[in-house]
Amino acid sequence: MVANQKGGVGKTTTTVNIAAALAQHGLRVLVVDLDPQGNASTALSIKHDEGFPSAYEVLIEGADMAHVRAECPDVPGLFVVPATIDLSGAEIELVSMVARENRLRRSLDAHLAATEQAGDRYDYVFVDCPPSLGLLTVNALTAGREMLIPIQCEYYALEGLSQLMRTLEQIREHLNPDLEVGAILLTMFDARTRLAAQVAAEVRQHFGAQVLTTVIPRTVRISEAPSYGQTVLTYDPGSPGALAYLEAATELTHQGEGT
Amino acid sequence: MVANQKGGVGKTTTTVNIAAALAQHGLRVLVVDLDPQGNASTALSIKHDEGFPSAYEVLIEGADMAHVRAECPDVPGLFVVPATIDLSGAEIELVSMVARENRLRRSLDAHLAATEQAGDRYDYVFVDCPPSLGLLTVNALTAGREMLIPIQCEYYALEGLSQLMRTLEQIREHLNPDLEVGAILLTMFDARTRLAAQVAAEVRQHFGAQVLTTVIPRTVRISEAPSYGQTVLTYDPGSPGALAYLEAATELTHQGEGT
Numbered sequence: 437m438v439a440n441q442k443g444g445v446g447k448t449t450t451t452v453n454i455a456a457a458l459a460q461h462g463l464r465v466l467v468v469d470l471d472p473q474g475n476a477s478t479a480l481s482i483k484h485d486e487g488f489p490s491a492y493e494v495l496i497e498g499a500d501m502a503h504v505r506a507e508c509p510d511v512p513g514l515f516v517v518p519a520t521i522d523l524s525g526a527e528i529e530l531v532s533m534v535a536r537e538n539r540l541r542r543s544l545d546a547h548l549a550a551t552e553q554a555g556d557r558y559d560y561v562f563v564d565c566p567p568s569l570g571l572l573t574v575n576a577l578t579a580g581r582e583m584l585i586p587i588q589c590e591y592y593a594l595e596g597l598s599q600l601m602r603t604l605e606q607i608r609e610h611l612n613p614d615l616e617v618g619a620i621l622l623t624m625f626d627a628r629t630r631l632a633a634q635v636a637a638e639v640r641q642h643f644g645a646q647v648l649t650t651v652i653p654r655t656v657r658i659s660e661a662p663s664y665g666q667t668v669l670t671y672d673p674g675s676p677g678a679l680a681y682l683e684a685a686t687e688l689t690h691q692g693e694g695t
Numbered sequence: 696m697v698a699n700q701k702g703g704v705g706k707t708t709t710t711v712n713i714a715a716a717l718a719q720h721g722l723r724v725l726v727v728d729l730d731p732q733g734n735a736s737t738a739l740s741i742k743h744d745e746g747f748p749s750a751y752e753v754l755i756e757g758a759d760m761a762h763v764r765a766e767c768p769d770v771p772g773l774f775v776v777p778a779t780i781d782l783s784g785a786e787i788e789l790v791s792m793v794a795r796e797n798r799l800r801r802s803l804d805a806h807l808a809a810t811e812q813a814g815d816r817y818d819y820v821f822v823d824c825p826p827s828l829g830l831l832t833v834n835a836l837t838a839g840r841e842m843l844i845p846i847q848c849e850y851y852a853l854e855g856l857s858q859l860m861r862t863l864e865q866i867r868e869h870l871n872p873d874l875e876v877g878a879i880l881l882t883m884f885d886a887r888t889r890l891a892a893q894v895a896a897e898v899r900q901h902f903g904a905q906v907l908t909t910v911i912p913r914t915v916r917i918s919e920a921p922s923y924g925q926t927v928l929t930y931d932p933g934s935p936g937a938l939a940y941l942e943a944a945t946e947l948t949h950q951g952e953g954t
């Protein structure tokens with residue numbers, strides 16, 4: 437689950453680039469886009485106009501993920517459950533539903549069981565969360581085993597962490613005792629500023645080994661890629677941004693040896 | 696109301712720097728921090744630990760803004776209703792309350808009437824919104840007359856606009872017929888990239904005269920200022936970032952001649 441309620445820290449960029457890096461290594465990867473803005477669906481060139489079958493139908497109507505998912509045209513082996521603007525009404529609709537926090541977990545577990553039986557097991561599942569701690573993010577945290585937390589190397593990034601950790605505790609207590617912090621990834625590191633190095637040092641001091649060694653630099657190529665409906669892995673494979681995400685993906689797989 | 700559900704586009708940075716620029720010109724300004732992360736409160740050096748009187752008490756318990764507000768130590772004439780982490784529970788609490796969308800409007804109207812009577816009228820009120828279209832942002836849009844929309848000069852920034860406009864229509868229809876788009880401000884413009892110029896051109900084409908002429912550049916000094924509890928106006932007054940925000944504030948006051 438890629439989550440952080442602070443906005444613009446690189447949740448979507450991390451989701452799509454790590455997922456693409458793993459799929460290029462031959463792994464089968466599923467990305468669930470739970471952000472009504474649908475940025476992950478855009479970056480992976482998945483159609484997600486209003487009314488298109490999406491995560492909304494899965495959460496609210498119990499639709500089968502197999503009927504809603506699409507494969508990324510640029511990266512074989514990378515499947516996406518897209519988000520449409522319909523999802524923006526889902527949080528208010530979910531409030532009065534039964535088992536409102538567990539709807540994603542139920543549909544994901546069913547889909548994972550079905551794909552496993554068919555011999556098409558996924559190696560990794562990523563859920564891209566919106567910048568809030570509402571019912572969409574709660575659904576993601578209830579469905580998953582590990583959180584991947586991108587932290588932008590900027591001052592405000594530190595302020596939101598205690599809120600995120602408190603939410604993690606609440607989810608662990610009431611909804612998902614297995615949930616833990618899998619990894620923290622430092623993003624948008626701008627080597628020109630002292631601030632970035634200070635924030636990075638503070639995060640490492642606070643979270644220790646949970647912080648991946650790889651740091652993602654702030655690069656123009658990373659921010660340009662989505663305007664071509666691509667990840668930076670296919671847009672500019674040899675660039676520092678692509679190499680950093682490849683390294684981070686490799687590090688994650690080694691870390692995950694145990695999960 | 697400074698709103699845009701896309702995360703990290705410069706809502707808080709715009710709120711605190713425009714408010715400080717106006718207050719330095721001798722105007723009386725109120726900032727209401729409605730983001731549970733409390734970034735605006737941090738940038739203006741206002742205490743906002745858990746349990747401190749804040750926007751939470753105003754919204755949920757009907758507390759008087761006069762008892763909750765504090766004056767910014769660096770900028771006289773700039774008053775702040777801070778946000779604490781308690782606010783993160785407010786959205787769920789508001790769902791089942793009576794007149795849930797109007798609670799900010801009621802308390803703001805009462806406070807504005809009281810300050811006017813006492814001869815301490817505010818010239819401007821800004822509300823910093825969280826990156827979502829939940830009940831906190833709806834409260835802000837119901838209370839205000841004009842939206843100030845920061846748009847980051849990045850590709851994803853364009854995707855969220857149709858959602859924001861749709862929400863504006865709904866608020867206008869059901870809750871606040873006077874609400875309109877006051878101004879759009881282009882932020883984090885990085886002159887090194889073609890992408891920034893393309894996004895800026897597209898926004899101007901789409902929104903025409905509503906887009907301020909002043910564009911805020913991406914600068915390190917702007918992102919460093921909050922780590923000193925300051926706005927860039929006091930942290931580095933002669934810097935390009937501070938000058939850009941001064942210019943934008945001046946432009947806003949001329950635009951607002953009619954409001």
Ligand SMILES: Nc1ncnc2c1ncn2[C@@H]1O[C@H](COP(=O)(O)OP(=O)(O)OP(=O)(O)O)[C@@H](O)[C@H]1O
Nearest residue numbers: 443444445446447448449567653654655659702849
């Ligand atoms: N390493 C990077 N270098 C340069 N730009 C980046 C980098 N990572 C992300 N960006 C850009 O920064 C912006 C914010 O990133 P992104 O949208 O991935 O964050 P997010 O956390 O998903 O935002 P939201 O909170 O709105 O969901 C985007 O325009 C993206 O293209």
Ligand SMILES: Nc1ncnc2c1ncn2[C@@H]1O[C@H](COP(=O)(O)OP(=O)(O)OP(=O)(O)O)[C@@H](O)[C@H]1O
Nearest residue numbers: 443590702703704705706707708826912913914918
């Ligand atoms: N013009 C700028 N130049 C450089 N950095 C900037 C600029 N404007 C904002 N920033 C930095 O970018 C980050 C995002 O800005 P900010 O927090 O103001 O956005 P926001 O829209 O309020 O985010 P959220 O959606 O989380 O509320 C912050 O770390 C801020 O310091």
Ligand SMILES: [Mg+2]
Nearest residue numbers: 447448471475
């Ligand atoms: Mg995102």
Ligand SMILES: [Mg+2]
Nearest residue numbers: 706707730734
């Ligand atoms: Mg903010």
